[in-house]
Amino acid sequence: MPDPILEARALTKRFPGVVALKDVNFDLLPGEIHALCGENGAGKSTLIKLLGGIYPCGSYEGELRVDEKTAAFCSIRDAESAGIAVITQEFALVDELSVAENIFLGRAPRRGFRVDWLTMHRRAAELLRDFGLDISPEAPIRTLGIGQKQLVEIVRAMDKKSRILVLDEPTAALTEQEVEVLLTHLRRLRAQGTTCIYISHKLDEVFAIADRITVLRDGASVTTLAVKDATIPLVIKHMVGREITDLFPRKSVAASVSEQAAEPILSVRSLSVAPAKGKAAFLKDITFDLRAGEVLGFGGLMGAGRTELLMHLFGAWGHRLGGKVTLRGQPYARPCPGESIRRGLVLASEDRRRYGLILEQEIGFNLSLSSLREFTRLGGRIDAPAEQVRNQQFFESLRVKAPGQHVRAGTLSGGNQQKVVLGKALMTGPTVVMLDEPTRGIDVGAKLEVYELINRLTAEGKAVILVSSELPELMGMSDRVLMLHEGAIGGEFTRAEFTQERLLAAAMGHASAA
């Protein structure tokens, strides 16, 4: 076996309150394509940010070795000069500049003080030709498709004499043909001696291209397998391999309530939604029912369309191409947030700093923001005492930890901000509560309070839609789970059918694999 070109030894990376990587070991042999697999939040992104110098040396523990020598990357530039190029989903390309300018960004050939345009375009054309790409070096990047942009990034990385190419979810937004083109290029680069780290949720692709697979789980490296000895179910098993504790105090009331309420509160029939008018459908043929007292979980991988589905039902995303939504017996064809709230459908968004709160304002201002109608008296005046009393009720019942409701929302911790977002949604008196990643980034104690709140809501006969990336949470708190896969429903499971393997397989589009 040849000596590894890159080695990670006992890498540990901590963030305040979270250990993102725990004692990760990993080696990369020259000329191989090595896949990294793991669930959302398993630590893949953290690992490659470490390799790429985005998290500089000193911010983590453990050792990174390149060519048998300790490597201390203090910046992206250090990693680049060691021959590592990281290509992420957010391209490091400037949309308004040409292909050639992007390839030579920051290192344009010069003649004196001037940019030597002639040389630049000639060399760019040569590089593109060598790659077999039919792209004009003078075309602006914004006119290129996503697949072509990806290839331009690879061309740039190769011209920088990169020996290790790190691709993070390179095919997430590509069409099947584009994926095929990319894989062909990668195979050719491998034949020429380039080493590649390949991160993908799509196990088919991984098995089609990789030589070895390293599985990460909860920030730790679980195992490294040679592809020829592995199977998809085996990889999924390694990715999951975790026990569910009774951290999730779900008390189901669905059985008793749903008997009375045979009519679903919310019913969605073959819903198709595009990101905007004139675009192709992103959510495809989604059908489900939601009944009073039920927690319906939505799972899926990053970009499967969970957030988009919730935002669309609420009226804040997308252009409906077809399908029917019925809310409390009434058809609901043209949703908008104000109308949704009036009809009793609320959403607590996943990104609370961006979508949830007015950070500069007080807790009380945020709590009552969606319910001001309730306090408005003659002449449009807000009844301030009544408002404050109501705010205080929610402030106390949600146990927001702050000296009082006059504290600015921006100064609260994540868990307490989440409680304020939930309080704002609940004060409107909803019947359907949609929670998008309600426990992301909050500590265990606050999580438990959120779970108890979910139980309280369903006990009151409300229905809850829960989106979560954490399978244990999804399985622990839902009465029923729908897994989304690439904008469509990949599988539906009742509580008795829950296993992590099944759910994950459905999320990856391998409903039959497990």
Next chain:
Amino acid sequence: MKLKALLKTFSMPLALAGIWLFFIWKLDHDAIFGDGQGGFGRFVFLGPRNLTHLMVEFSIIGTLALGMFMILLTGQIDLSVGSGAGLIGGIAAVLIFEHQWGAAPALLTAFGVAMVLWTLMGTLIVTQRMPSFIITLGGLLIFKGLFWRVINNATVPVSRGDEENLYSRITTYYLPANVGLLLIGVIVLVSGILLWRTRAARAASGLTTGSVARPVAQFIGIAGVSYVIVSVCNHFHGLPITLLILSCTAVTVYFLTKHTPFGRYLYAIGGNEEAAVLSGISVNRVLVGAYVLMGAATALTGFMTTAYQGSSSTTVGDLMELDAIAACVIGGTALKGGRGTVWGVLFGTLIMTSLLNGMTLMAVEPHNKFMARGFVLALAVWLDIRLSRP
């Protein structure tokens, strides 16, 4: 740290006091340290005549700044209000002087034109998703052109011959001393009742009411300031109408921003527009509403400033939009939206107008006046940033 917080709270009154002391020192030195002859009338800056003029100038810019305040709260901007004020004032003057309209219908018609124009601009901004900076910059130029066309590049008096009408009286009529005192008495009484009722309502809801000293101090403050203003004005001709217009505007804007959902939504949109949308706020409707109110404030300002000059001419309203924005910013309104108070805007306006008024009395040359205004604006924002830093 504590000193810093204190400085921040009182930075505006301190700045205002500094400016006033400077002008008093420069202009009223003789009146204070002289032989004592001539009494109040000898004061140049502090004299009743000048203070009344200062109040008129304050009212004109203040009304515009209060309209601008609501626009800035949402994170938008309106650059068209200066030439808009000229246009609206000009339309009313032309209707009266050249078309022999009565003053009341002329003013109402011009007001209606303002509402239409600003509704249109607001609608363009929200439906076409064009930046307000660009739309209102276009408005600035278009209104300027329209204005010059309407008045035919001439000077159009606000009334025919020497007769007085409603339009000219906006700045020439003063409330008689007794009426002024009576009005102030009613205002003080009403504010006392409101203060007391607010407290009672809080107590009835079981909320803490805090020390009784606070409302009492507020009441004494309101009564004292009102009395000083009315007696100063009564030493000249009486309370100017413009001050009443400003007061009504200020009370309306205060009520809207502080006590209605509309006001909350202004702050919410400026603080985080995406979150405001997801909170169920009809952002577009609120924004158009803010522009309509801006149109109303512009019309009122246009009438006052045209009447103050006695006629409409091509320079009326020049750079007024910048004075209004500067007054808001000096008063602590954030240009990115979500932060600011009516009190701050009034203080900012008072600082701006005191500075202009004093410099005019000192016969400072126009070029130096411009530069002084610029430096004060930069200084105020610099101070605000320094003092806001933790």
